[in-house]
Amino acid sequence: MNKPIIRVFAVLLVLFGLLAYFTTRWTVIDRAALQDNPQNKRELLAQQRIARGSILAASGTVLARSIRRSDGTYARRYPENGLFAQAVGYSFLNPGTAGLERFYNGQLIGRSAGLEGTLRKLQGKRQQGNDLDTSLDPQSQRIALDQLAGRAGAVVALDPRNGRVRVMASIPSYDPNVLRSAKETAILNSAAGAPLLNRTTAGLYPPGSTFKVVTAAAALDSGLYEPSSTVSGDNGISISGVPLNNDGGQSFGQIDLTTALTQSVNTVWAQVGERVGKRRMGRYMERFGFGSPVPVDLPANERLASGAYCSPDGKRELVVATNSCVDIGRTAIGQDKLLATPLQMAMVASAVANRGVLMRPAIATRTVDPEGRTAYENTPQQFSRVMSAATAEKLTAMMMKVVQEGTGTAAALNGIEVAGKTGTAERDVINNITQPWFIAFAPASNPQVAIAVTIEKTVGGFGGTEAAPIARAVMESLLR
């Protein structure tokens, strides 16, 4: 009888081996997947016991802080309410985390990896979060929100020299403090106008004529054109086999590119775009940041890529400029299949402003540990060299004309030279619904602000009349 006894033992050993294997599977092999599972709230729950760091504006204004509750856990509060709702995001047990709160979660909870973390554990020190310093400017943000005056839209302003984000306004907005309640969260989630959406980075809109700056950069930098080169600005010129109209059906005759930008002549820029060609246009778009999720320190799911979106099999997807579905002439004037985020368009202005060098946008400047030492420094990074300094200079001069005597005069500032470009995308021709745009930078000789403004829907409004005044007010505040 001993042989079968030993065999039974062997079978049981195999079963125990199975237990050891499955334990290994959950603790080591599938560990990361389980920890990333959306139903896994353990980390969030554990974090309720950590004093999470504050998020601060450039002025030191507290945008988010933690308060201690009676049961020893911590809760998040947003003293400025909805001022920077989408940029700062939120951190609550139930809806989870978003915005900077999500992107810098590790820093905010003071997660220390490796030896340092082990040492701290051995010393019995409680985990404490790091504070997050940002370049956000509350005063200018307030002006941006006031100027949008409840109209759905976005304002985003950068410092072109280093990419620091100063203003990131998105309307409709919300008060993150209400997300403590599951009921309010559910209401916000299904609210009309999607207030939780960060329109500056995840709102995709036809950029209209503001995109002519990209076309002009490609035309000048490739050496095919000079600001003084002349092109026919007649109405109804055939682009991709279909006649294209200028605003109001106006014909301009032979005009130079500076005039064509100042008056935003569609037929000129469409022809320029066709001549520059898909391949070259695509290369310059890529340098400006089109074609990949807008690079900023926010979670990946809150950032979308700008570019041509085609739907060959019913599903809208991003394609490269050389794709056969792209009408490059109409793309060159910001129409056709082209969609862009407001931050992307602010980057376009920023690249021209910074003498052709595009800096990577960043909201956070650094994190500071509880002892006051800098834990992490977010040093400015170059995203790309888009064009030569000479091209940028020529383009700046052209964009200054737009504000001095063209479509963007409403953005002019007393004593400060502004370079800009208007845009008015048609959203619904029959009902005359338009989406006004304005991108700009100032002071033109020594740029410190680059900005993009858009309002989702106006009845017959133009970029120059609706968006330019908002840009003007925000720039004025930032330059003060």
Place this chain on the structure above:
Amino acid sequence: MSARNRELLGLLPASLLIVAGFGAVFLQEQARLGNLSLTYGAVFLGLCFVAHLIIRVRLPDADPYLLPIVAVLVSVGLVVIYRLNETLARDQAQWFVIGLIAFAATIILLRDYRVLERYRYLIAAASLALLLLPRIPGIGQQANGAYLGISLGPVSFQPAEFAKIGIIIFLASYLRDTRALLVSRKYFGITLPRLKHIGPLLLVWGLAMLMLVFIRDLGSSLMFFGGFLAMLYVATDRLIFPVVGFGLFGVGAWFFATTVGHVGDRISAWQHPFDPKLYEQIGGSYQIAQSLFAQADGGLWGQGFGQALISVGDSPILPAAQTDLIYAVIVNELGLIGGIALLLVYVMLIERGFRIAVLARDSFSKLLATGLTTVVALQVFVIVGGVTKVIPLTGVTLPFVSYGGSSIVANFVIVALLLLISDRARREARR
């Protein structure tokens, strides 16, 4: 060194473990180390020493490693339960003392355990009655859809824990008598027993199925039936029996899984633990999903004793952490290394059990030791397998470690029986 001195020495690591374990929990909770953990260690060592003395006097030749191994398991259990809930740990410590009393009583009263054979039908009937008690209205309790517990006034216990011992005693005795008859006939080279001999076996299969229906617990019935098949295989040395047996069990389990809602729910929760609908559902996959999340957080080395996240405020994250999910807590705090170490301690325990079965001289002793050891091993497999998603999760205890009075008392009786068999076998072998 004599067997008893080895046993005494073996108790030291268990006592050190309990001192270190309580010390770690105290450090975590009060940030200071009192001498209370030393007191707990001393009391624990004292109790184990009493058990040791009883064995020294009554069973001088018994296996020297069983008691120290059990002591290690009990001390791990006490420390983890203490870390979860102080009151429960005090209860558990009392149950540990009661378990030791049952252990002593078994050893002292059952001088010759073979008298059990005489009462086998009585024992079988009593065990069956015990199994069905939880379905009696008024005293039966339902937990997570399974009927496993009963409550009599202030005391509640799980009769299945005791029934398993009785059924194994009955089967060991019954199979000892019929093992020759079961393999007496062959058709076309295949062993086929007479119907009148296989009848009782079909009865046991029916019993396991009945448990599925009445007690509604897949884990317990798998445990019982697996133990039965192991004994049947050892008794006959014919592979055909366990193969057909498992086939029948599979068919039965499949049938009930598709017809009895509760069993089916458990199986779909096992297959799709992260399905949002099952996750939200009461009695759905929340528990198994949380178990896996807790283990993932443990990683290779664990988060440290007393570090596991069990609840926030008053809301528990790991349901039934002290019973069903105690293995998940251990893996969370001590990591893969701790989990495997615990499994190895069980393997050592099982190895001692089978060694006793091999050494035993008579069929009844061999079958009894095999049955008892297999059932303990399968119980570990059913609960750890449930917690690690090898099989659907069902609510049995982790022997000696989980919180639960019936479990610890019943398992101490099993250890006492194994020591009784061992003492006799080794004494006869020495002669």
